[in-house]
Amino acid sequence: MRILWMVLLGTLFIHANVDQEGITKQAIVKIYTTAKIPNYQEPWSSSMQSRTGSGAIIEGGYILTNAHVVANQAFIEVERYGQRKRYIAKVYAVSHQADLALLKVKDPSFFTGVTPLTFGALPQVEQKIVVYGYPMGGSTLSATIGVVSRIEHHTYAHSGEAFLAIQVDAAVNPGNSGGPALSDGKIVGVVMQHISKSQSIGYLVPVNMVKHFIDDMKDGKYDGFADLGLGTQKLENPAIRRYYGLDENTSGKLIVKVVYNSSLAGSLKEGDILTAVDGHNVENDGTVEFRKHEFTHYQHFIDAYQMGEKVKLDIIRDRKPMQVEAELKYTADDIYLVKTTRYDTMPSYFVYGGYVFAPLTRNLIVSTNLNRLNLSCLASRWQEEEKSEVVVLLKVLASDISRGDNDFAMWPIDQINGEKFKDFKEFYRKMQTAKDDYIVLKDEDGVQVIIDRKEAQGKQDEILKKYNIEFDRSIDLRE
Template identity: 25%
Template sequence: MSIDLTQTVPLVAPPPPPPPPPRRPWRAVVVTAVVTGVVAVAGTVAVQAALDDRPDDAGPAQEQAAPEERAPETAPPVTADGTAPDWQAVAEAVRPSVVAIAVRGPAGGSEGSGVVLDTDGRIITNDHVVAGGGRIMVTLVDGRVYEAEVVGTDPTTDVAVIALTDPPDDLVAAAFGDSDEVAVGEPVMAVGNPLGLDSTATTGIVSAVDRPVSTGSPGRGEPVVTNAIQVDAAINPGNSGGPLFDASGRVVGITSSILTTSRSSGSIGLGFAIPANLALRVATELVEDGAAAHAFLGVRLADGTARTADGTVRLGAVVVEATAGGPAADAGLRTDDVVVAIDDEPVSGAESLTAQVRERTPGDEVTLTVVRGGETRTVDVVLGSREEGRA
């Protein structure tokens, strides 16, 4: 039996046996497997099977009010002393805006994390946390438990918004930072519900930015390709949908997947987060419109290399097909062109270009650096819009 080791899988913590207790017991697990794969922070094989049964139309698309201005109620950002982050102060400030999520359905359940979007009770999490359907229960940092419902889901980016059906008056919304400003080496803190251990905080640094990561989308067909923030902070099953904070207590990412030595083991210091700018844009569209728009280049791609006129060999994404009438074809992109950069950001392959396109907005103009017949040129493309599909 062959195993595909190139895909990441959503990480949802295993469900407790029914009936679900207020808090389930946890036990340490020693993992000795030697296989490598990327796992999303919310799932096991059993849970994955349960998630695959979700109907395509799950996730209401009813009209919702836009998120209100959150400035007065957000968790207060923290200022470090200039030498090292004050993680104790950060944790104290942000933990009230982080929640534990438990989903229970006839076929099983899942556990994950979330971050409070606004004081009306809306919460951002991962699509794969709630994709299985069922009753959603949200636990706040002080132990209060509330029922929630799905506002909208977006399998393409693995972002979902849920809302408490009867939110409390003292709900604390998180402050969001600019994920475009995140830099390699920057200190970060992940807070979430790993293995049912709510409000767990772990720290580390940003190991890489613009890391193309592909994960399975349970029951949705198309894989999730993310231009992710890579971190070495410990992230484990149950962290899915939880926030990644900077040293000032601002959300810069939504943790979603890890690279691990097997589907049952935990963190080995290779975790990935959806950039906050992308997650917040998608969440806002889900609230306002019930669906998110996705940028579309209109090409079919493969990994490859190109040799420029000076003999330099560069990695890139080979255009296998430019869809007639699509944005790329209309801009002059041709079959066998090799895209080596987008807006001066290097492209290392098909997933890299796909991830870069998906984090942008329909209508954005991008400049592609293309090698054609050994000659390097630039092509300006206005990205189109479609719900899902190729880059």
């Protein structure tokens, strides 16, 4: 009788697992995106691209997926597990920083019979997970099993910014992007990327990042993840520790730069030592313990707050402990000289007598190998009060008035007619309002490009027609 009872319990357990698995699968979605891909080397043109990804239906009638699955989207369709009908979807919210997006489907029949997936907690290392999605190699739903390998800060390929990420050994392939990773039937992460030349190294956007994004969007506006605008240095060297009077029981990071528009500009100064964030001790390598024996970058406890909230920082100044409060007001785009990777918008540009000018973005840097080292150095610099954006001479369209200048490409401009400028729009205004016979452009080394103003204006239409360029400037400048 006891054996029979155990058999019956085992059968019920198997049926329960099968039922739960069926409920889970009903919430998995395949996403079809047609995207308009900008050409940053020819910013007046673009191409169309089709891609597929995965997603999950969550509470509120949303589909959770990756931002890169729907980036630059022109048209989106979604298809539920076990069905062949596609429904039109729209992007409701997107965080290109965290590579996350929420989609909406207008037709209510899409959600009929679906139990939305719910969120779990940040998983433990070695915890078992199941990854669902529609990867390459087939057209039906795929499920792969693995474990959490590690949790730490990692660069998100989509944005180039670093956030907490979950590394897993479950098979992750193109098409899996945006699919949920579940543990005990609850979402613990969203598949985002893998290392192609590795053996089973995939990464998830962790559930705490997903919850932050969803909470951020509750007011209908995306604010993002904050950047403090601090440059810091490790304090592992014994000599530098002695120089700043630190004993063996004190750890932290040396503040070597406070960006002029940082919310901490009036509270911190170079030479201060950051010892704790939100009450969590900062180690000499810049990490914090977020769980027992697990460490990651101190930014983790800043990312836990929403924009507009405040976080407490413990510092040492002149060998005395202090505490300051940082209001979170700026993202990386507000802090760095070169904007982070752009999506969902066409690039800015203008053509002046065949000379093509554009603001320097990370998209532009990765679109070519020209001058890559110099431009990458610019991308690591902070904004200054008098300079918030780099402008480049993107290329020179060959014509009789530009002979000898055709080798200029991806060339950073420092001055126009002896005057500096703050950003691309100010540079554009100076070009448009110039009255001198010649426009003289210089870089930081004094190299010059000289344009005959009247000649350039007279040849403009002819050059645009020759190169089949409809508009001499991007839509943001036309507006």
